[in-house]
Amino acid sequence: MMTLDAGDHAAANRLMTLMPRQGRLPGRQPRLFQDLFTHPATAPRPRSHREREAAGLHEGLIRFSIGLDEDIAETMTRIQHCLVEAEASRTGSAHA
Numbered sequence: 001m002m003t004l005d006a007g008d009h010a011a012a013n014r015l016m017t018l019m020p021r022q023g024r025l026p027g028r029q030p031r032l033f034q035d036l037f038t039h040p041a042t043a044p045r046p047r048s049h050r051e052r053e054a055a056g057l058h059e060g061l062i063r064f065s066i067g068l069d070e071d072i073a074e075t076m077t078r079i080q081h082c083l084v085e086a087e088a089s090r091t092g093s094a095h096a
Contacts, residue, residue, distance in 0.1 A: 002064055004079075006086075009059040012039050014086040016062065022078045033078055037064045 006012040019034035040047075040057040052058070069075045 002066055004062045004064065005058065006060040006062055009041055011086065012041065012060045012062055015082055016042075018082040018085055022082065033075075036066075036069065036075070037062055039063075 004015075006015055016034075016037065016039050019037055020032070022033035024032055039062055041052060041059050041061070047055075047057075064079075066072065066075075
């Protein structure tokens with residue numbers, strides 16, 4: 001498990017919205033790319049803001065599983081693509 005701090009709730013939502021566009025991961029057991037990621041602030045098990053903060057689960061935190069894919073380089077390329085696209089959508093620029 002690794003984490004990425006997107007900064008705030010809105011930035012985390014932008015990234016989580018972009019993940020489904022990345023399709024499936026290659027491999028013997030194809031998984032949807034988005035299935036590697038969770039946003040604890042909007043996870044199904046509701047916790048209060050105070051409980052999340054006490055556990056270190058900040059509003060912009062995104063957790064992702066590693067080792068479920070067969071090509072970490074491809075996964076990192078897709079993550080970087082989403083980060084660039086999320087930044088471009090935040091700033092309204094075509095380039096990040």
